[in-house]
Amino acid sequence: MPFGEQPAYLRVAGDLRRKIVEGELPPHSRLPSQARIRAEYGVSDTVALEARKVLMAEGLVEGRSGSGTYVREHPVPRRIARNGYRTIGDSSPFRQEQADERLAGSWESTSRQVAADRETANRLCVEPGERVMRTEYVFRAGGEPVMCSTSHEPLAVxxxxxxxxxxxxxxAGRGVVDRMAAIDVVVDNVLEEVWARPGLAEETLALGGIPGQLVLVVSRTFYASGRPVETADVVTLAERYRVAYHLPVK
Structure with missing residues (x-):
């Protein structure tokens, strides 16, 4: 293959992707069958199959058992606006976004004591096995699940x-900064890391996605005089949100 020339399956996938993006193949429409792709583009069955696999991996189409492959509907991404801590009742990305856009949302949570695993212990600067409070959240907007979150706080604090x-x-629900202040622990620093990864099956299904779909993770840790007092991962489908940071220039 000459340098710079795309493999046939990528060329086919690229043209089908263009048709999806431009609306020629609208949401919920059926993707051309493998036989039709083969005939239209003059490629082999293997190339047609690989092109369909590319579109599925990109989340543009989905297979329906016994029916075929269909174009997925993609929501317009909303912003999670991050401006540092503000006293608005809670500082989680979801609740801050609700306050910014006046969204009607709700959440449910469960808390239980667990032994810190190695990753949690490392983030909280405690020994593995130390007791922590684990709280799991499901956040909803318009009745639909949009975010999941898991937080850990050291019970030593x-x-x-x-x-x-x-x-x-x-x-209850007042946020880490206010809650810690009530027990004379002054939070003075917050570290956030934003990254993407393939979603776990239970995460994507809980959020109305498909297994393997990319998720956006906001990993956040609150510190008081250098000591971590809470760490959490907020997870949402990557196609739904973009994280926007507004940072002061000093």
């Missing part, structure tokens, strides 16, 4: 205090 359970007690 919050244990036997009124804020031990993040969503119960006098400061």
């Amino acid at each position: 919050t244990g036997r205090t009124p804020v031990m359970l993040p969503e119960e007690g006098p400061l």
